[in-house]
Amino acid sequence: MTPPAESCAPDAARPAPSPSPAWGVPVDGWKPLLASRGLPAWRADQILHALYRDFVTSWDAVTTLPKELRSELAREFPLKPCAELDRTESADGTVKLLLGLDDGNSVETVLIPAAGRFTQCISTQVGCAMGCVFCASGSQGLVRSLRADEIIAETMAARAYGTVTNVVVMGMGEPFANYDETMRALKILNAGKGPNLGARHITLSTCGVVPGFARLAAEGIQFELSVSLHAPDDETRSALMPVNRRWPIAELLAACRDYTARTKRIITFEYTVVKGVNDSPECARRLAALLKTLPCKVNLIPLSPVGHRPDFETPPESTMMMFLDVLMKARIQTMLRRSRGKDASAACGQLRLRNLIRSGDDGKTAPLAECLP
């Protein structure tokens, strides 16, 4: 009797599953998935090799698999690469891409070359509900959250420009407001048979969605965690970051303290200095007082001008040096950061905003209250 052709088709008793994009399947999910269809475990290794070593974007290219299996994989586990809709390049080598999703939405990703590393800043949502006033994504509101496979597709789009060594989740969206899909994608990126990106080469950045801290601590994975603080008092922070009204600074720092105690890891605080808003010597002293007993470091960033807030200005160098001096004297490890890609619509959300304005679309938004966990 001729053996049946190798196939991942479900048996007659099982209802046909709806297509599940391949890049969203957890790396350790392929073997049981194929086994349930009577396929050998080594087919899973071939598939993973094709996806994350050869970086195929079409099943047709996986010639190690039988043709019939490739067709069925294409039908049940489609590969959905993002279309590159727009690109801006900065004089410092930073490349910003606008990537099209299959429902017509788009997200941004930024590629940042530096000596010995190639960092990609990825998005987790289309737009963002958090409404940070200096952020172009926040000004657009939330359209929707990304699926894990769409987040992975962003990293696949970067491969045309080089091998990504580091991923920072600091693009459009708040990762803790799309926790499950973000974590699923980061675990795929981190997996040995996936892209195999070390956990310490992956940084999650949150604006302070407090429930996310305990969830991340419970994962037991050594991702880096960065928190956007941007102000040392509730009044200023709430004016800059509406999320602070839900989780004020004391609650946020308690969550940070708990996270560092549970994980034995330090947190990086981002403090964007805005001229005349959060840049006084008193702000610097209060910031030092807040953080001096926390295991942390601070990144001080001069504001990058954003088109939708011409009233927000970059502080002078002397202000940045004053902040640095106050924090260093408090024995807080502090780095002065420069915004990369200033001439490439580099602030988060600017490229998408520019394209929406070009196309006459103002984006569909959801209010903050509907989007917080």
Ligand code: SF4
């Ligand atoms: S800074 Fe981050 S959290 Fe705040 S609105 Fe922009 S994308 Fe959202």
